[in-house]
Amino acid sequence: MQARELRMLARDGKFIGPTSGFAPGLAQGNVVILPKAWADDFLVYCQKNPVACPLLSVSAPGEPLIDLLGENIDIRSDVPEYHIFRNGELAEKTHDIKDLWWGDMVTFVLGCSFSFEDALIRAGLSLRNIDCQSNVSMYRTNLSTAPSQYFNGSMVVSMRPFKPADAIRAIQITSRFPKSHGAPVHIGNPADIGIEDISNPDFGDAVPIKDGEIPVFWACGVTPQLAIANAKPPVAITHAPGKMLVTDVSNEQLSVL
Template structure:
């Protein structure tokens, strides 16, 4: 793409994202973000007190497929300048959930009243970013077609413990025909910061999932007879780790309701 065309393309995307972020900041968009801000990186969010940050950073480093780290804030700073010039993590997620002692106690659309001077924000890559790449490769994404959230499941795939953090992986699922499944693997392999290639294909029982019609997070979708389910590591995995670690307080996004950034997916791709 010529430089001037690329520049105009990115400027248009950033304008769209700024408009979307304004809607989110004003609580006018509180739903899922799958299919929004196409071509731009979306992020999972984990906010922790500073004395828990080192353990969580190690957990991300040991589990880069489930927890692909793309940004860390300074303690107490709600800005993330490497992801967007005007991002305020206290207002710019469609819906937050608050953990206390490992329990999901409440949700909120704005966390300014909960903000602490020692909070550190972690932003992890999200599979919604590779959905854009799959669409551009000519593949159909069922949850986007249906206008619903992606299906997410607790699996029996163990993550590597680090400090106080441990737990099994959460996976997201998208069905494809055989030929499209091969193409989906090829496309997503190039995007390790968006979880990369699937961690499992086929029989969900092999990774501890009993019923695809009953996801643990998100919405159920139709799987056709000629399709195979593909499972990717999911950025909801840290929320399971929070249940095990039980920090006094932690704040995350509600599954499927992500932070919209100003980074292009292609900037994080492996050539």
């Protein structure tokens, strides 16, 4: 019920913020919407990069309802904020894309690290972005993704700081959620993956890293936005970083033992 209420608030323009910490226990998804002519190659890109782009759902062309992931989900209005890319450039931000929809648009919903945050909290771990009521910190890296014909680029990661023992526990827990990016892709020195200033994220908000803590980095669903910038399709629509589609699917349905 909480997920449906949140989607209705987004649909009415009354919820436009980050979704981390909302609808605990339910999966959240990154969104990429492309014309059919570009969708097949993006599907290949996702299949070649399952850690950064774990597929939860792919729609039929022109179908705005995502019934597989929840009751009455309308992808044209149920995300708190959308980014519109034209020829690879961010051209517009909006809270509703009904005026931009046409009959051959294909929607991809990809797993999100927000989905495993509930499991980390239930295990007694503290998440700095939730404690600070801020968006998660996200960074461009020098980690390359496997290219498809048109889509390519470096991986974006999200970061959460932990004490070493808690970082080990976080690895154990998140490895059970491959559809939500799974285990971290890097731990420790940010410079090793091309992040020069940990206090200045490329997306989201900066959070403090306390003495004795180490940064832990997971693959992030903002990665396709860099691939879109390189592929330059005439139009592409994504979620705004940190502002996800909240589904009715439980995190446990996406977990592995």
